[in-house]
Structure formats: C-alpha cells, structure tokens
Amino acid sequence: MTTQRIRDFLATRRPDGPCLVVDLDVISDNFHAFRHAMPDSAIYYAVKANPAPEVLKLLASMGSNFDCASVAEIEMALEAGATAARISYGNTIKKERDIARAHMLGVSIFAVDSHEEVEKISRAAPGARVFCRVLTDGEGAEWPLSRKFGCVPQMAVDVLVYAHQLGLQSYGVSFHVGSQMTKVDAWDSALADAKRVFVQLAKQGIHLQMVNMGGGFPTKYLRDVPSAEAYGKSIYQALRTHFGNQIPQTIIEPGRGMVGNAGVIKAEVVLISKKSDNDDARWVFLDIGKFGGLAETMDEAIRYPIRTERDGDEMEPCVIAGPTCDSADVLYEKNLYPLPISLTIGDEVLIEGTGAYTTTYSAVAFNGFEPLKAYVI
Secondary structure: OOOHHHHHHHHHHOOOOOEEEEOHHHHHHHHHHHHHHOOOEEEEEEHHHOOOHHHHHHHHHOOOEEEEOOHHHHHHHHHOOOOHHHEEEOOOOOOHHHHHHHHHOOOOEEEEOOHHHHHHHHHHOOOOEEEEEEOOOOOOEEEOOOOOOOEOHHHHHHHHHHHHHOOOEEEEEEOOOOEEEOOOOOHHHHHHHHHHHHHHHHOOOOOOOEEEOOOOOOOOOOOOOOOHHHHHHHHHHHHHHHHOOOOOEEEEOOOHHHHHHHEEEEEEEEEEEOOOOOOOOEEEEEOOOHHHOOHHHHHHOOOOOEEEOOOOOOEEEEEEEOOOOOOOOEEEEEEEEEEEOOOOOOOEEEEEOOOOOOHHHOOOOHHHOOOOEEEEO
C-alpha cells in the first residue's frame, strides 16, 4: 500500500526517472508485529532484502539482529550500529578468506551444509558455532528456493558430527521454507526434520541448542496474506508438537516480510503499442523492468500491485514489459495484467510492495540505464 508519506514525498520532490521510496514507519510497525507474534524468537533481519543504511540503522536501534550473506553485508550491519554478537554469517557458500575476515570482525556463528564448508570454518574461525541447513521442498512458496542450499537431514547429522570433531561448536539446524510462503503450517515438517537431527546428535553426545527457522514470511502483493501473528501461532504449535517442553533457542530471518510493503516504485509509461492490427493485448512498456529492479517477475512469480491515476476507468488485460533491448525484459505476458484502457504514454504508475529485492537486483548500467534510485523517508 502506498502510504500518505510516500504520496507526499512524490508530490513534493517529483523525482525524475524510476525510483523506490521506502517508508521507515512501515518497517517499524513490521518489526513490532514480528516481535509480538514470536516473542521467544530472536529476529535476524535478512540484510539482502534491502540493505539501505537507513533501514539497517532503524532495525539496529530497535534491537534487531542481522543475517548477512557476505563480508560487505557484515560491515554494513556493524556500520549501522549492530555488534558482531548480533550478526550471523548465514550463507553456506563462503570463501575461506571471507570467513577469516568475519571471524576477525567478531562474528562467531556460521551456516554450513557440507563437510567442505566445515573444514574451511575450522581453519579460518576455530572454535566458532555452526548450524547446518537442511533442505525443504518449498511447496506453497511463490518464490520457492532451489536445491542450491541445504542438505538432507541425515547428511546434516554427519556434517555436525564432523564439525564437532574438528573443534567447532555444533550449535543448531536451519532451514528455509521458501520465500513469500503463504502456508502458515509450512514450518511443521521442517521442524520435524530439525527434531530428528537433534535426536540423532544427542545419541552421540552432541546437544544442539538452536533452530534457525529462516525467512519466508510474506508481504502483501495482489492477494491478502496471513498476519505475522497467524504464523507465530502456527510455528509455536509446531515447536510444541515436535520439541515438547524442550523447545530450543529459535531464530527467524524476515526479509521480504520486514520491508516489502514499506516500499513503492514510481515508474512511467514509455510506450503503448500492439504487435499486429488484430492483436488482442496492448503492450505497455515501463521505464523499469527486470534489469532495473523487478527481477522477481521472472517466471511471473511475484505479481506486484500496479496503481495508476486512472484505476476507476474500464480495464483490459495487457502485456507489461521493461525498457531494455533484451527480449527477456517482459514482466507479465503469460498471465496478462489488467490496466486502464485510458492509460497513456507519459502516465506515472506506482508499483507497490517493492521494498524488498528491488534495489539490490538492479543492474549497474545495463543498456546505459541508471541503477534504481532509492529514497528512504
């Protein structure tokens, strides 16, 4: 939803070209909602969703921890006021020299999903805590995650035993149910897997302490999504089911759910045309596309709400595309998008729910187009 603060900013500043505007008040509200919904879970904001310094400073001041995927993100979190004790190096694919740098900066908890990664950490960050990521199927996620991260539960047991043997602290298990997860019960089977890993390790005298339940918490696009409270209740119930009275420390890593609905992209219609005289669908070309920050429209996975000044007029289904000279730069074609028939070249549109995974996906200068400008208010 476009807040009045964002509308006022666009009306008074009139920024040229496509731009993202993020309202910090919405992020503050989201943080409070997560803290209220899951008071016993530590919040580790997924920095990759939106690493704007103003966003990180706000969250650091509110007591958030940070899930970082690189040394650069770790340094951003530290710069924003977080201590190293509030940072997790959550990427399972790390250069050994980056592990050493993070360790030198004071980071002491690292994600793994293989024996080889454990070996790197044992050399570069001796004695550190590690948690092993377990594969999930991602069913029900609008932006499902591939098999790139994680391993099967039995391998997770082996990896954590190996970490213990190499002098690391085998600390816990992590998983990610898939981004934009709309099923509140999606955490149940993953927590069952986590419990099995806990049990297997306990038999070998290794007592895990933490479950990192990842992200996946959605933001509202075209369809309503459950509240943070609904997820919290379902997750707590699953924890009680599988862990009984021995509930471990838990972590959540909201990214999209923390910042997605806080941002709106202002864009402009560059061209409206047809491909033949009897073409059923108009093509609407915007000054932003996949390479300008809307990469999550790939396979039409994320369908953003698009608002115009003419939304009260008659609508018709359109193809929506970006401005670059790349045929992949089409946002919605398989599932046409309804837009006003009266929409015309030069009209501005507002693309809502774009606070997450937009600026960081924007190309540096593909076709000479500037990276997506961002304003934080």
